Amino acid sequence: MGLFDNKKKLLVGLDIGSSCVKVCELQSVGKGGNQRYRLQKLGVAPVPHDAIVDGDIMDSNAVSTAIRQVLAEQKIKAREVAVSVSGQQVMVKKVTFPLMSPAELAESVRWEAESFFPAGQGLDSYALDFAVIEERPGDGNMDVVLVACRKDKMEAYLTCVAQAGAKPLLVDVDVFALQNVYEMSAMGARDEVVALVNVGANFTNMTMLVGNKSVFWRDIAWGGHRFTDKLMEDWGVSREGAELLKQGQAAEGRTPEEVEPSLSAISDSFADELGRTIDFFRSSFKVDRLDRILLSGGSSKVAGLTDILGDRLRVSVERFNPFQLIELDERSVDPAAVREIGCSAAIAVGLALRQVGDR
Ligand SMILES: Nc1ncnc2c1ncn2[C@@H]1O[C@H](COP(=O)(O)OP(=O)(O)OP(=O)(O)O)[C@@H](O)[C@H]1O
Numbered sequence: 001m002g003l004f005d006n007k008k009k010l011l012v013g014l015d016i017g018s019s020c021v022k023v024c025e026l027q028s029v030g031k032g033g034n035q036r037y038r039l040q041k042l043g044v045a046p047v048p049h050d051a052i053v054d055g056d057i058m059d060s061n062a063v064s065t066a067i068r069q070v071l072a073e074q075k076i077k078a079r080e081v082a083v084s085v086s087g088q089q090v091m092v093k094k095v096t097f098p099l100m101s102p103a104e105l106a107e108s109v110r111w112e113a114e115s116f117f118p119a120g121q122g123l124d125s126y127a128l129d130f131a132v133i134e135e136r137p138g139d140g141n142m143d144v145v146l147v148a149c150r151k152d153k154m155e156a157y158l159t160c161v162a163q164a165g166a167k168p169l170l171v172d173v174d175v176f177a178l179q180n181v182y183e184m185s186a187m188g189a190r191d192e193v194v195a196l197v198n199v200g201a202n203f204t205n206m207t208m209l210v211g212n213k214s215v216f217w218r219d220i221a222w223g224g225h226r227f228t229d230k231l232m233e234d235w236g237v238s239r240e241g242a243e244l245l246k247q248g249q250a251a252e253g254r255t256p257e258e259v260e261p262s263l264s265a266i267s268d269s270f271a272d273e274l275g276r277t278i279d280f281f282r283s284s285f286k287v288d289r290l291d292r293i294l295l296s297g298g299s300s301k302v303a304g305l306t307d308i309l310g311d312r313l314r315v316s317v318e319r320f321n322p323f324q325l326i327e328l329d330e331r332s333v334d335p336a337a338v339r340e341i342g343c344s345a346a347i348a349v350g351l352a353l354r355q356v357g358d359r
């Protein structure tokens with residue numbers, strides 16, 4: 001990171017989730033080794049149920065209304081935003097190539113990417129990007145991360161943001177934003193194997209770090225809506241009632257204590273799902289340990305989830321606080337609201353660390 005990096009303008013982070021839109025604005029303060037971030041604005045606005053389904057925008061008016069609402073509520077004047085995409089139409093993969101020139105690499109990446117796409121679809125339907133993670137002259141290879149996203153999906157997100165009056169200057173991927181906020185939090189020890197797991201409403205975004213480097217990224221089609229569906233099914237409550245119960249409040253004649261077994265059953269099934277992905281990672285990357293799981297996302301707040309994951313996966317599980325090293329500007333943010341939103345904002349914070357001119 002250069003000495004004058006902090007002079008560059010940071011983008012406003014806009015995380016468009018299927019349950020809510022999160023917005024975060026940071027300011028970079030201090031110079032060189034003393035550079036820090038200060039939280040200027042943080043807000044959330046709900047997205048109506050079914051406006052985004054399986055990561056696809058079904059009701060673009062509803063989504064852009066939520067974006068407009070959260071930007072207005074927080075009185076955010078800057079219009080230049082970083083957004084992110086996630087879900088099954090986004091693929092992220094680490095590939096090792098022999099060392100080669102940038103032009104040769106661009107060509108090789110196109111060939112390699114073809115293996116990503118579902119049958120019958122190719123480079124014309126996907127936007128493709130890549131970045132060199134590490135060059136290893138020792139063994140003559142280089143590690144490269146490849147990203148592909150369906151173009152129509154990306155365009156739908158960009159259109160919504162533009163409809164809300166904002167200017168999307170950067171399209172990121174949820175798992176990279178997660179990795180980014182973790183790196184800023186400087187929590188990693190050199191030789192640790194860590195899983196960052198962000199549990200949203202429909203998807204769980206996950207990245208595995210080995211020795212502080214992300215090597216594996218995955219969006220699992222599993223999210224907090226499963227708790228809601230289970231409560232509705234088991235206890236005959238409405239969606240709104242189930243949301244309240246999930247958040248530890250009594251609703252429609254039911255108490256959180258009473259419905260706890262339903263939540264535990266779903267937490268158990270999440271442990272199975274996460275365990276399978278971790279096993280897959282371990283065998284494909286020949287990594288035989290996992291030191292800890294850091295949980296974020298709105299659904300990481302479900303009562304008992306951290307303990308159940310810890311017991312079932314036999315690993316230390318902690319909640320990840322993206323604001324750990326961030327100062328608060330108390331003129332514009334309420335510390336209680338920051339605590340309340342907390343780990344749900346991990347991706348928005350990761351996006352807000354991006355600068356104008358970043359790719
Ligand atoms: N206090 C809480 N306890 C339990 N669950 C909660 C709590 N607060 C929020 N949630 C749940 O978290 C989910 C929203 O989390 P998040 O904002 O991370 O998801 P999202 O980004 O909108 O979804 P996705 O990325 O999957 O489309 C919802 O399912 C919501 O019910």
Ligand SMILES: [Mg+2]
Pocket residue numbers: 015016017018200201347
């Ligand atoms: Mg999300």
